[in-house]
Amino acid sequence: MDIKKVAVLGLGTMGSGIAQVCAQAGLETVAYDVKQEYVDRGIAMIHKNLDKGLEKGKYSAEHVNSTKALLQTTTNLKSLTDVDLVIEAVIEDIQIKKEVFQILDEVCPAHTLLASNTSSLSITEMAAATQRRGQVLGLHFFNPAFLMKLVEVVRGLETTQETIDSAYGFAEKLGKTAVLSKDTPGFIVNLLLIPYLLDAARVYENGLASATDIDNAMKLGAGYPMGPLTLMDMIGIDVCVKVGDILFDAYREPKYNVPPLLRRMVLAGHLGRKSGQGFYSY
Secondary structure (H helix, E strand, O other): OOOOEEEEEOOOHHHHHHHHHHHHOOOEEEEEOOOHHHHHHHHHHHHHHHHHHHHOOOOOHHHHHHHHHOEEEEOOHHHOOOOOEEEEOOOOOHHHHHHHHHHHHHHOOOOOEEEEOOOOOOHHHHHOOOOOHHHEEEEEEOOOOOOOOEEEEEEOOOOOHHHHHHHHHHHHHOOOEEEEEEOOOOOOHHHHHHHHHHHHHHHHHOOOOOHHHHHHHHHHHHOOOOOHHHHHHHHOHHHHHHHHHHHHHHHOOHHHOOOHHHHHHHHOOOOEOOOOEOOOEO
C-alpha cells in the first residue's frame, strides 16, 4: 500500500519528531494528543526544529513552509477516519495502548495500518485488542526521529507480509533504513543496548570511575559517538528503568536488573536532560 496520509498519536519528544519526519517527506500528517496544550507544545517543538534547520541552511524556506502546511492537529481520536497509517507514541503502558488500538480499530478505515512506536512492549498483545491483527505492527523510531536513520519494523505473531512490505516502503519514503525484528521484548536495539547502559551505571555506582571518565573511555576507546551515561541522560533515566524492568520481567536475566542508583535518581527527579539533572547537570 502506498501510504499518503499518516496520524501520529502523542506529541512528546518522540511523537513530535515522528510527525515532523512524516510531514517533511511530503505526507499529510495529523498530529494528535489528548489536550490542546499538548498539541500546541508538540507543534511548537516541530516549528522550532524546522526554523533552526532553516537558519543553519539545512532546509529551504519552501521546504519549511510546505512541511508546516502538511501538519494538521486534533484532540479527537474518533476524527481519524481517512488515514492510511497511525503511529502510536503515547505513554509506555500496555493497557493504555490496547485501549487506544481498540478505538482506532473502530474508527479507522478497513485498510489502515496500526503501528506502535513502543520500544519494548508486545505488538501481538496490542493487535489482540483489534479485529485487524494482520495490519498491526511496530514502527520503533529513535530519538531524535528527524535525525536518526533507523526504524525497527516489528512483526507481531499475525502481522502479514503485505503489512511489512508497506512499512518498508513507508520507511524508504521517510529516508530511513528499516530492520525487521520479531515481536520479542526489546526487539534488536534495546535488547543489546540496555544491558550496556545498566552496566555503565553499575560501574559508576560502584565508584570505579567518574561519569566523565566512563563516557570518554567508551567514546575514545570503543569508538562510540556518545558515552553511555550521557546517552542515558538523553533517553531519560526513568525510561531506561522502565525498559530495564520490562526486559527483566520477560527474561529474568541479571544483565537486565536495574541498579538501585537509577531507581534513587528517578525518585529524586533526576531524569536527565528533560529535568535538568541526571548524571550531569544541564
